[in-house]
Amino acid sequence: MSQATQELSADAGQLPAATAFLGEFWETADLPPALVFPFELALEEIFMNVVMHGSGGGQVPTVRLIIAADTDSITLTVADNGPAFDPLSLATPDIEADLEHRRIGGLGVHLVREMMDAVSYAREGGFNQLRMTKNLAPA
Amino acid sequence: MEITHRQVDGLLLVQATGRLDGSWSEHLSQALDELMRAGHDRVLLEMGSIDYISSLGLRSLLGAFKKFKAVGGSFAIIDPSPNVLEVLEMAGLAAMLLSGRGATAVASVPIEAPAAAATAAAAAAEPIAQPFTHASVRGEQYLSGGPGLRGKAYGDPANLSSAAFVNADNHALKVSPDLLALGLGAFGEGYADCATHYGEFLAVAGAAVYQPGDGSKTCDTLLTEGGYVPEVQSLYGLACRGAFTSLARFEPAEGTDHVPLQDLATLALDMAQADVAVVVIAGESAGLIGAALRRSPTNPPAGAATDPFDFPGIRQWLSFTTERAHIRSSVVVCGVVARAGAVPTALAPFLRPLNAQNNVAAHLHAAVFRFRALPRGAVQVADVVRPWFEHETVQDVMHLLTDDREDGAMGGSTFTRGALWCAPLTLEEGT
Numbered sequence: 001m002s003q004a005t006q007e008l009s010a011d012a013g014q015l016p017a018a019t020a021f022l023g024e025f026w027e028t029a030d031l032p033p034a035l036v037f038p039f040e041l042a043l044e045e046i047f048m049n050v051v052m053h054g055s056g057g058g059q060v061p062t063v064r065l066i067i068a069a070d071t072d073s074i075t076l077t078v079a080d081n082g083p084a085f086d087p088l089s090l091a092t093p094d095i096e097a098d099l100e101h102r103r104i105g106g107l108g109v110h111l112v113r114e115m116m117d118a119v120s121y122a123r124e125g126g127f128n129q130l131r132m133t134k135n136l137a138p139a
Numbered sequence: 140m141e142i143t144h145r146q147v148d149g150l151l152l153v154q155a156t157g158r159l160d161g162s163w164s165e166h167l168s169q170a171l172d173e174l175m176r177a178g179h180d181r182v183l184l185e186m187g188s189i190d191y192i193s194s195l196g197l198r199s200l201l202g203a204f205k206k207f208k209a210v211g212g213s214f215a216i217i218d219p220s221p222n223v224l225e226v227l228e229m230a231g232l233a234a235m236l237l238s239g240r241g242a243t244a245v246a247s248v249p250i251e252a253p254a255a256a257a258t259a260a261a262a263a264a265e266p267i268a269q270p271f272t273h274a275s276v277r278g279e280q281y282l283s284g285g286p287g288l289r290g291k292a293y294g295d296p297a298n299l300s301s302a303a304f305v306n307a308d309n310h311a312l313k314v315s316p317d318l319l320a321l322g323l324g325a326f327g328e329g330y331a332d333c334a335t336h337y338g339e340f341l342a343v344a345g346a347a348v349y350q351p352g353d354g355s356k357t358c359d360t361l362l363t364e365g366g367y368v369p370e371v372q373s374l375y376g377l378a379c380r381g382a383f384t385s386l387a388r389f390e391p392a393e394g395t396d397h398v399p400l401q402d403l404a405t406l407a408l409d410m411a412q413a414d415v416a417v418v419v420i421a422g423e424s425a426g427l428i429g430a431a432l433r434r435s436p437t438n439p440p441a442g443a444a445t446d447p448f449d450f451p452g453i454r455q456w457l458s459f460t461t462e463r464a465h466i467r468s469s470v471v472v473c474g475v476v477a478r479a480g481a482v483p484t485a486l487a488p489f490l491r492p493l494n495a496q497n498n499v500a501a502h503l504h505a506a507v508f509r510f511r512a513l514p515r516g517a518v519q520v521a522d523v524v525r526p527w528f529e530h531e532t533v534q535d536v537m538h539l540l541t542d543d544r545e546d547g548a549m550g551g552s553t554f555t556r557g558a559l560w561c562a563p564l565t566l567e568e569g570t
Binding site: 019037040048107110 | 160161162190191193194195197198222226229230
């Protein structure tokens, strides 16, 4: 079991730092390179959601990233102290819609659901916590 | 992110390398927008070297797809990396954005040039492009001979200031495909029918458009269609018929970022090798300066007495641009330009100086459209302009003027790039 934590402000300029944190953990924990993409994607989608929608309360939220891996699974938790909001409550976009009716909103969360094996939301201690887990194939 | 491009087979192949994430997607959107504005309307984006894409990246791809479609072009992705393909499929965008054309079909084409045989065939059919620079303009010229256009001025713009137009001043012009005309006119049955709404008009390539002088802000367009040839009822103007002899594809010369209208006017006179030339410009505006009639002169406001061509003149009749207008829009400009020392007597009442040096005079009207890409190469006026009139709403019709007031002068209209057609004008006798 290995784990790492990083705190960042919910600022679009912090996205490269968030991605770098994930990359370093991957190297340290010697995780399968093919699995870094779904986690980078999930991290960006949720982080950018907080950047764009989390400052409604007048101040820029703090984002806490927790990544944990064991032999069975990898779990990324993105927590933020912005206003309570469950991104999983967003309607699934109609990915069958034609061009004129295509809305891009909600697509990020849709991609996260598709990429991950389990996604859950909780509001704990004043933080939105989104847990995203991908199972590792048995060796 | 690194973005490079090369031309293959009339398509632009754009190659992007790196991450298409929240930090870089806007960069790609801007690069594709610039390429579209430079006249590339068919784009293939190679994504074999993009190993990461997020929903913000998808947003820029979808935005590009819509934009190129809106200008009558196309945008598609070829050679997606496994990660890009996976995300496109998850988002349900693969069918829309992936090119039907196999990646190898274009990837194997050499970077430098299309096949030599195709080049030779094209050269035989098309006039030769000659690079040129002229004042603050550069580009390619396509010169060919021919008699140019024949035409005449009719009516008297001086009547505008005294509101002295009468029934007999009305000329009916047939808007046939070879007509180029501009002046004061309206669509209707005749003088009585048009008296309340004469306004600035222009006619080119079988299309006519005018801004009704009845206070309406909506431009009215008519097109020749099969056997139907519309008419413009006109109180004064310039009308000529014939074929253009020269074309210049232009852009700003090194060290400048836009092309002033006056440089295009002198370029046209040089290319036409004449003292008087007819011009059509189709291109991207960097800001238009001009005026439009607020009301038909046959229905004048009280107390109007000055020559409305003087800038700044009275504002009861004319609305002047108060800042550079229609920046980045597409525009069609039609009219006549002449060397200031050689203006024929018959044209003198119609032409006004185009610059402070007073070396070129002109009468030019502009029709404004939302941005449309310009096809490349030695294109004909009708091939470019006609689809704009057919498919787009004309947003404005203006009489282009130069603002050379002492204080805060805005100068003249400017362009980012475009095509300029010109030919000598031979004046016909009579009215």
